[in-house]
Amino acid sequence: xxxxxxxxxxxxxxxxxxxxxxxxxxxxxxxxxxxxxxxxxxxxxxxxxxxxxxxxxxxxxxxxxxxxxxxxxxxxxxxxxxxxxxxxxxxxxxxxxxxxxxxxxxxxxxxxxxxxxxxxxxxxxxxxxxxxxxxxxxxxxxxxxxxxxxxxxxxxxxxxxxxxxxxxxxxxxxxxxxxxxxxxxxxxxxxxxxxxxxxxxxxxxxxxxxxxxxxxxxxxxxxxxxxxxxxxxxxxxxxxxxxxxxxxxxxxxxxxxxxxxxxxxxxxxxxxxxxxxxxxxxxxxxxxxxxxxxxxxxxxxxxxxxxxxxxxxxxxxxxxxxxxxxxxxxxxxxxxxxxxxxxxxxxxxxxxxxxxxxxxxxxxxxxxxxxxxxxxxxxxxxxxxxxxxxxxxxxxxxxxxxxxxxxxxxxxxxxxxxxxxxxxxxxxxxxxxxxxxxxxxxxxxxxxxxxxxxxxxxxxxxxxxxxxxxxxxxxxxxxxxxxxxxxxxxxxxxxxxxxxx
Numbered sequence: 001x002x003x004x005x006x007x008x009x010x011x012x013x014x015x016x017x018x019x020x021x022x023x024x025x026x027x028x029x030x031x032x033x034x035x036x037x038x039x040x041x042x043x044x045x046x047x048x049x050x051x052x053x054x055x056x057x058x059x060x061x062x063x064x065x066x067x068x069x070x071x072x073x074x075x076x077x078x079x080x081x082x083x084x085x086x087x088x089x090x091x092x093x094x095x096x097x098x099x100x101x102x103x104x105x106x107x108x109x110x111x112x113x114x115x116x117x118x119x120x121x122x123x124x125x126x127x128x129x130x131x132x133x134x135x136x137x138x139x140x141x142x143x144x145x146x147x148x149x150x151x152x153x154x155x156x157x158x159x160x161x162x163x164x165x166x167x168x169x170x171x172x173x174x175x176x177x178x179x180x181x182x183x184x185x186x187x188x189x190x191x192x193x194x195x196x197x198x199x200x201x202x203x204x205x206x207x208x209x210x211x212x213x214x215x216x217x218x219x220x221x222x223x224x225x226x227x228x229x230x231x232x233x234x235x236x237x238x239x240x241x242x243x244x245x246x247x248x249x250x251x252x253x254x255x256x257x258x259x260x261x262x263x264x265x266x267x268x269x270x271x272x273x274x275x276x277x278x279x280x281x282x283x284x285x286x287x288x289x290x291x292x293x294x295x296x297x298x299x300x301x302x303x304x305x306x307x308x309x310x311x312x313x314x315x316x317x318x319x320x321x322x323x324x325x326x327x328x329x330x331x332x333x334x335x336x337x338x339x340x341x342x343x344x345x346x347x348x349x350x351x352x353x354x355x356x357x358x359x360x361x362x363x364x365x366x367x368x369x370x371x372x373x374x375x376x377x378x379x380x381x382x383x384x385x386x387x388x389x390x391x392x393x394x395x396x397x398x399x400x401x402x403x404x405x406x407x408x409x410x411x412x413x414x415x416x417x418x419x420x421x422x423x424x425x426x427x428x429x430x431x432x433x434x435x436x437x438x439x440x441x442x443x444x445x446x447x448x449x450x451x452x453x454x455x456x457x458x459x460x461x462x463x464x465x466x467x468x469x470x471x472x473x474x475x476x477x478x479x480x481x482x483x484x485x486x487x488x489x490x491x492x493x494x495x496x497x498x499x500x501x
Contacts, residue, residue: 003129004230005115009108015132016099017041020139021226025076025087025423026385028430029492030480031445033092036473040096043466049097052466062461064094064212071213071222072456074445076381076423084420088222090213091457093466098209099227107202111234114186118237121244127151128258129233130226139226151258155265155305158254162265165304166272168279168295170288173260174228175220177235178287179210185238206231219287229259236260239282246278263305269297309339313348326364328352329372341382349376349386350494356393357490366397367407374411381424388427389488395435396487404435412439434486449476 004012015021019034044052053061064070072089101107119126127150133142155165170176183192183203195201199208210221210231221228240257247253253275254265262279266272280290298304303311313335332352336345356362362369370391377387391411398404408431415424425443432439433449441447448454452474459467 002132002134004132005112005129007132009103009105012108013099013103015130016103016227016230017096018139021130022092022095023087023089023224024140024226024229025074025224026493027426027445030449030477030484031475032477032480033089033475036092036470036475037096039469039473040092040466041100043469044093044096044100049093052093052463054461054463054467064091064461065208065214065216067458067461068215069458070094070215070461072444074224074422074426074443075420085223087224087423088213089456090222090225090227091459092470093459093462094209094213095225095227098206101205101209102202102227107205110186110202114234115237118241121240123253124240124244124255124257126233126237126240126257127154128229130230147258151256151263152305152307154256155263156302158265159301159305162252162254162301163267163299164265164269164272165298165301166262166264166266166276166295167298167304168262168264168276168290170260170283171291173236173288174223174232176288177219177221177232179207179218179221181235181238181286182206182210182231184286185234206234232259235286239279239286239288242282243275243279246282247275250274265301272297307342307344309335309342309344312338313344324364325352325356325362325369326372328355329369329376333372333376336376336380336383341380343382345376345380346383346386349373349383349390350490353386353390353393353490353493356390357487359393362394362397366394370394370407370411374414378414378418384424384427385493388431389490389493392431392486392488395431401435408432408436408439430488430492433481434484449481452476 004015007015017037019032019037022033022037050061053063056062070091071094072091074087074089076085076087102111127146131139131142131146133139135142137145158165180192180196183196183201183206186192186203186206187195187201192201192203196204198204207218211218213222214220221231236257236259240255243255250266250271252267253271255275256263256265264272264275266275276290276295283289296304306314329352332345332348335348336342339345373387373390373394377383380387395404395407398407412428415421415428418424422443422445425441425446429439429441429443429446429449437450444454444456448456455471456475457470459470462470
């Protein structure tokens, strides 16, 4: 695998323009943004996006930062209660334009050079730069593997050198990033402030694009794409650089950072307190802050280097004792209660799905099984894709179409209690798309499946040439919908098969 800094500017451009980089959350396979991104890329190559702004009656160009809802926000319930996370599908014209600007040869060289500065202190190590897969696995799968191989395994190894590990993270990192701080990171703060109007500085170019996506706001960057993960790393790498200069008096330490999560290894608590104090000061200057509720001290590095949900499962390994599907679901439900919305819950549900996917008959009460899996999904939004696949398999054992529709209505009623469930609706639609096409959904992406005229992005600021490409290019592949089966195939929901197997 290569991380993004190993790529040439042209390779980086190709990598960031992949559909998998445009959005990195899970959608049903009939959504396809590749054609739209490709068309816009050809149209914008070598040009400025401003060349395509609409001219108003006063002969002035309209600007995207003056318009609401330029990006499309997809709301996902975060914890089965009242917290929520807005994924964003960035306006495709702004996305392509920003990728083009970042990957211009001289601008890319500036970014690469700056990241070398961020990484000069070997005791502070970033392990979350975007990854390009060199195998059959997806980029996202390789990114998750990177976490296990580098973060978890390296943390355990560091128990030979250190006595304590402190875990902490940044509160609401993406939504709190001050867009001007990107220019500070790439050009240093004083230069960036002096040259704020310089349209040639890549930091200012990124800042301008980000403000164009959010009606001129300077707080927060969109969440849900590899491009934004990379931009966040620019700011967080800058934090690493400043922090290193502020803790020069601490002799022995190691910091592993994965995006906004920090693991701080020391041999005495005083060193950790000093590092956390200085890190807090650096973050405050950038409008960020540590999450004090998630700042945890441990003197058992091996135990606390492994995610607690994974450790619990590995130690208990209760599924070996279970003899039927209902028992397995109860055990997974217990895991989900102890470690809500954790990766281990999704992993064990996928393993269960593998066991039942080829079953021709299930003698257990199907409605009871559906009830348990719905309850798990209700409290664990991360499981929506795999839970939907399992429910689709259980549906195949219901006796009649009327029975399936009845259970569907009950599932819908259950989830209607949750706020901000656009992401859930997308997966419920995948479940129902071959069972009942009359069901209506409020989520626009669901409506787009049935009505191509539904608009996701506000493009009123674009001229006809570019706007028509966005309005007319299909992002729903009807051929794939035609070929879908009522039971969701494991390939539709598996992140990476080798890991699960």
